[in-house]
Amino acid sequence: MPPRVVSLVPSVTETLVAWDRAPVACTRFCEQPDIEAVGGTKRPRIDRIVALAPDLVIMNDEENRRADADALTAAGLRLHVASPRAVADVPAVLAELAAAVAAPTPEPWAPPEVPAAPIGTAFVPIWVRPWMTINSETYGASVLAAAGWASAWADDDVRYPEVTVSDVRARRPDIVLAPTEPWAFTGDDLDDLSERFGVPAMLVDGQDLFWWGVRTARAVDRLRRGLAGARPSLDPGRPQRRGGTSAV
Template sequence: MGSDPDGTPRVVSLVPSVTETLLAWGVTPVACTRFCEQPDIAHVGGTKNPDVAAVVALRPDLVVMEREENRLDDHAALEAAGVATEVLHVTSLDDVGPETARLAARLAELGAALSPDAGTALASGPAPTGRGVRTPGVVAFVPIWRRPWMTVNRHTYGASLLARLGVTVAFADEPQRYPEVTARRIAAAAPDVVLAPTEPYPFKPRHLAELEQFAPAHLVDGRDLFWWGARTPAALRRLAVELDEMEPGR
């Protein structure tokens, strides 16, 4: 709609992991969501309730969205206002390279001066180093919500990340990607470990005692588990080290 005077495209990111990735590429969005952890960038609401009018008023060249994190209604409203969008969809490690490459190509078309490896560093799928790859068979319960308990099945980015490290999520074969499960079912699944992420539910040390009823419980950085993009290679390495320290299944 209108690049800045220096030719830099005006980009709005409605996806926290995309905001982080753009900054790693040397592209500073003109706005992002309040969940993006960037206090110096204007905020335009949340991922599920962005201020569409505020986004339109910024006259962005591109708004980046994600099929699951953002709502179809907001996408439709932006399109109706004549705002260009790029909708990404990542459900596994294998998606990260192609989707980030597609975003990098779109930004390059708009004249963004990207870092040399933008969109290519992840194309081959990063591999962990060290002792992080364990014999498949370790089962982890990964709660993403509490009261009721909710978790992830195998067709999610977080589960794919753990699978690369030799860990299978409990309830991997559930038909829903984010199933609700009871305490009785969790206990029956007999996980080797509970990995309690700090988001989307803000699990904290005080919650670990409750989770210990199922298996030894550990906090993990929810961003490392669920934010894909520039974070992915380092997240794999960090999680590999953390799993080694937990020693589940050894």
């Protein structure tokens, strides 16, 4: 019999539902209205989770806090930590997750090879006040790399560096990729972003960039196709378009 699971990781919740292993509870960020929410990823309701008496609580060492993990462990609950750092880690992490929840072994999937030289560089703003982006050590940057592109801040020492408009213009990225989360960019922001940073801007699904799991293979393919569709606006032989492109 499958274990009773509480998932405190939105991408894990999405994956468990797709595997017919829906958790008994999840976070309010998991976008599963039919499943009980037990708080957020950073402040889960520990007492309620304990009262549900799950066989397993699934966490991620970046999305969840150590203090909450310690509190759940102290309450006698068993934890499973699922924390891929890159697209290449996803198949093994999914196989371990499937074993933990008694789900069928996922179909084999080979992550795409990252090209030796990226097609182009992208500024990926994940926050606005202040402007923040991603370096190469983040999962989002690995999705971008798997699609053949690189973060304009790939070489930064900080995983989520703060930047200024002048910094971005000085680095001269080929495109601004505006994700729908964690900052909720929309198509209405594209013209402003393009004007502000001086390059075309494209809206992308933030879940494709930052959620991993059953969506990963399709997410990489969607991003690759979306960026391929943006190539005419990046051709130096053509006038640059302002905003308007979307891969969501």
